[in-house]
Amino acid sequence: MRREIRETKVLKLLPAVILKVFQNKRNRKKSHYSLNQRLYRCDSMIFTVFLFSMFCLQKMGVTCSQDIFHGSTIALEKIMVVEKDIRTAVEEYVVTLERRIEIAKRYLQDSQKSDKNSEKVVIQNGDSSSYFSSEITISQKERVLFNPLKVFKLIRNLAITLPSLEKDLQRDEERRFLRNLESVRKGVTFPQQADLNSATEGLLRVQDAYDLDVFSFANGDFEGLSTNSSLNAADCFIIGSYSLSANIFTRAIEWLERAYHLVHNEPDTSISSQTVWKQLKDAVSRHNSALISPHLPKSQHLFRDPVDSSHGDWKKKLGTRRRKRLDNPTYPLYMTEPSFTDLTNFAALCRGEQLQAASSQKNLVCWLDRRSPHAILLPIRVELLHEKPQVLQIYDILPASLSSGIISATSATLSRSRVHGSRSESHKLVSAQRTSSSTWMHDAKVLKKMGVIYTRLQSLLGLDLKSKGACEHFQVSSYNSCGHYNPHLDNILKSKTGHAMEKAELDLGDRLATLMFYLSDVPRGGFSAFPRLGIVTRPVKGSAVFWFNEKINGDVEPLSLHGGCPVLYGNKWIANQWIRANSQMFARKCSKDNTKGSSI
Incomplete structure (x- = not known):
């Protein structure tokens, strides 16, 4: 009876254990994706x-x-460690179950022949010259009692095998397994x-x-x-x-x-x-x-x-690719008003399609900039990706050690990125528009090293990057696999209406320009796409991308719309430095003549 109770307990408890560990309560709320x-x-x-x-x-x-x-590097790393501990606990539990099953199987194998109702026994008499045989049929009870080997096995099974199984079951490995899981899960959000x-x-x-x-x-x-x-x-x-x-x-x-x-x-x-x-x-x-x-x-x-x-x-x-019911899209460029074209262009650029005509690229050049005394011996490598408005990619501006240092200094403080809400500055939301983690850099040693980089860049860009209020705090973002950012403008005063911002924030002016550093390479995907310009920038570790968010007269530059393509494989780390407008009144004087475009 005790054995039956224990076996029933094992069979009933095991599914409950697996469900408790790996099954979560279903969320019946409709996903935004389906809506x-x-x-x-x-x-x-x-x-x-x-x-x-x-x-x-x-x-x-x-x-x-x-x-x-989704989009949180730290959260994923935590559950990866916990999952390894859970896997170890499950493996130990499986070994225990396998041992119990092996004992039970051995018991059944030794006694399975006894389940037959009868058997035929061949009795041989005489020597080889006078040999004869006969068959007799005996009952199950007689078959055991008559055979000393079966008597031995019967006693052995009940004296050793079955008590061994009972003793193993009495250890209550299920409760021990659950306690291990509870210990591993303690303090960890699943x-x-x-x-x-x-x-x-x-x-x-x-x-x-x-x-x-x-x-x-x-x-x-x-x-x-x-x-x-x-x-x-x-x-x-x-x-x-x-x-x-x-x-x-x-x-x-x-x-x-x-x-x-x-x-x-x-x-x-x-x-x-x-x-x-x-x-x-x-x-x-x-x-x-x-x-x-x-x-x-x-x-x-x-x-x-x-x-x-x-x-x-x-x-x-199976495996054949069918044609979808889709029109062949066109990719008009330089649209200044929001439209569905922004997204069709963005998707095409992420896939690597070329949207710019060859004639539009004839004036694009690369050069070594030596205008600063700091760049005479170590010139800055610059590529012009778009002429009007200008989009530049600056290579080898960040040493590998500094890129790694920025990542190390900010990894522990990353949290899910948020976007501005529709009513107030404090109303920032977790949104499917942006699936990444971000934080602000406050490490004094790293910021001091970045000051050297800003000194080199000031002469190239013609902007003040080091004065108080010239730039926002250094923001670091991490995009895991599948991480992306929909097309958007970086302006926060003109493009996002209704925000109740503090006076100190308003005094800095809007985001005049963006300086985005790539802190890592990305094996597949992760481009930054400008759908209205028809160009992409590729994530090259140590490089930086620069563009203006405002025209020369202070109006929003609508062509600066940009977004982050999904990371197909890898992890993209970037750092954003937004340059505020009011601190640049002498470095970049306003003009009503917008024919000059947004350029350095």
């Missing part, structure tokens, strides 16, 4: 639809879930459903931004960069189901097809094929209904043709 697809009717690329939706929701004051892991939703959105974002093939992407191929990571059928099912709930039918079908391929063609038992097939059929049915419905908005993510859900021929179609 966005119903808000806007547009006939363009999936990524631009997503960006446009996030932008409009931000204007409406709607923010994403208060997840703390991801919730909102965090999983954000991670899923991040995968869909980079997939759409770089037009990645699902089969290659799920196998860990990031635009030719192969990794040893991959997604199993259950992972693909989660992404496909999330896409389906968001009415992103093209992505839903592609990811569910991948899951179906894994459970059928590879030894993947993470989810049943029936479950995947049922969801896949639902996705295909809803897609085909939406394709012929005249009432659904054109923003639905659809293929040009109906998807054939024939089960018999499905395997032949």
